Amino acid sequence: MKKITLEKVMLTQNEYQDFMKSMEKLAEKGIVLDYIVSKPTHKRVGVKFNQQYDFEELAKLIGE
Numbered sequence: 001m002k003k004i005t006l007e008k009v010m011l012t013q014n015e016y017q018d019f020m021k022s023m024e025k026l027a028e029k030g031i032v033l034d035y036i037v038s039k040p041t042h043k044r045v046g047v048k049f050n051q052q053y054d055f056e057e058l059a060k061l062i063g064e
Contacts, residue, residue, distance in 0.1 A: 008038075008048040016045040025062040033058075
């Protein structure tokens, strides 16, 4: 599996909305990722994954 940092990343609201759509698509396939969101209604949203994931592989699963 590709190594992904576990540090918090800051997303714009548009990036966060895209992120949430991707999480919904993964959930429909039965894949739920372990992450924490901070300040979801602010201009910049913090997202921190609690485990390492291969995001390229996950993107392929949902056709992105």
